[in-house]
Amino acid sequence: MDIKEILIAVGIVCLISLIVGVALGIAEKVFHVEVDEKEEKVREALPGSNCGGCGYAGCDALAHAIASGEAPVSGCPVGGKPVAEQIAKIMGAELGEITRKVAYVKCDGNSDKRTLDYNYIGIYSCTAASIMPGSSPYACKYGCLGFGSCARVCPESAIRIIDKKAVVDESLCIACGKCVKICPHQLIELVPAESHYRVQCFSHVKGKDVRDACTAGCIACGICQKVCEAGAITVVDNIAKIDYEKCTSCGKCAEKCPRKIIKKY
Structure with a gap:
C-alpha cells in the first residue's frame, strides 16, 4: 500500500467522523430534554439507595415526582427528616410534621406457641414454603414462616430470625419497605416508630x-x-x-x- 492509498483511507475516516459528529450534534439539539434544576438538586439530596420504599422506581423517579409536585418533600423514608429538610429548602416548601416509621411483624408465634402441621423440607424461603399445602407447615396459616426472606432483602440487616420468627431491630430499620413487599403472608407493615x-x-x-x-x-x-x-x-x-x-x-x-x-x- 503506497502513501496515496493511506492518505485516502485517513481522509475517509476523518470525513465519516465529521459526519457522525455533526449528526450527533443535531440529534442532541432535536431530542434534548431540559432537566429541571430543582430536580437535579433534589436528586443530589436523596441518599441514592434506590430501594423503592417511596413507591417509585428509584431515586431518579422520586426526584422527578417531588420536583413536579406529585410527591411530598418527605417522600423518602430512608433519608427521614434530615433529607426532607434539605429538599424542603430546595423546593421552597413547608416541611410539616414528619413521622418516622419502622417495619413491624404482626406475629408472636414462636416455636413454643404454635402447632406444627407437618415438617417442611424444601427451599429455605418463605415464598417457597407458602406455596405448599395450606400455605404454611404450621397450623396457623397466617403467621410468620420464619425462613428469613425478609431478613435477606433488608439492606440494613435490621431483621433477624429468632426462634423461627422474624424480629425487627427498630434502631436499624430505615422503612424501605422491602420486607413488606416480600412477605408472602403480608405480615409486615410500616408503623409509626413512636x-x-x-x-x-x-x-x-x-x-x-x-x-x-x-x-x-x-x-x-x-x-x-x-x-x-x-x-x-x-x-x-x-x-x-x-x-x-x-x-x-x-x-x-x-x-x-x-x-x-x-x-x-
Missing part, C-alpha cells in the same frame, strides 16, 4: 381455630375495642387493628387482652 401499643397477630380465623393453632393468637373477643375510649381499636375480620392516629397510648387494650397479644413498645 406507637406504643401494637397487635402482634394477623390471623383471620375464629376463636376456636386460633386456640387450636397458637397460644398467642387474637380470638377476636372484642374486649380491646370495648375498653378503648378513643375508638382507636376495632375488630374486623376476626382480628384487632389499631388506628395509630387515634391511639392515646392509654394501655387499656393491652391490659385487658386475655391473650396478651397487644404488646407495649
Whole structure:
C-alpha cells in the first residue's frame, strides 16, 4: 500500500467522523430534554439507595415526582427528616410534621406457641414454603414462616430470625419497605416508630381455630375495642387493628387482652 492509498483511507475516516459528529450534534439539539434544576438538586439530596420504599422506581423517579409536585418533600423514608429538610429548602416548601416509621411483624408465634402441621423440607424461603399445602407447615396459616426472606432483602440487616420468627431491630430499620413487599403472608407493615401499643397477630380465623393453632393468637373477643375510649381499636375480620392516629397510648387494650397479644413498645 503506497502513501496515496493511506492518505485516502485517513481522509475517509476523518470525513465519516465529521459526519457522525455533526449528526450527533443535531440529534442532541432535536431530542434534548431540559432537566429541571430543582430536580437535579433534589436528586443530589436523596441518599441514592434506590430501594423503592417511596413507591417509585428509584431515586431518579422520586426526584422527578417531588420536583413536579406529585410527591411530598418527605417522600423518602430512608433519608427521614434530615433529607426532607434539605429538599424542603430546595423546593421552597413547608416541611410539616414528619413521622418516622419502622417495619413491624404482626406475629408472636414462636416455636413454643404454635402447632406444627407437618415438617417442611424444601427451599429455605418463605415464598417457597407458602406455596405448599395450606400455605404454611404450621397450623396457623397466617403467621410468620420464619425462613428469613425478609431478613435477606433488608439492606440494613435490621431483621433477624429468632426462634423461627422474624424480629425487627427498630434502631436499624430505615422503612424501605422491602420486607413488606416480600412477605408472602403480608405480615409486615410500616408503623409509626413512636406507637406504643401494637397487635402482634394477623390471623383471620375464629376463636376456636386460633386456640387450636397458637397460644398467642387474637380470638377476636372484642374486649380491646370495648375498653378503648378513643375508638382507636376495632375488630374486623376476626382480628384487632389499631388506628395509630387515634391511639392515646392509654394501655387499656393491652391490659385487658386475655391473650396478651397487644404488646407495649
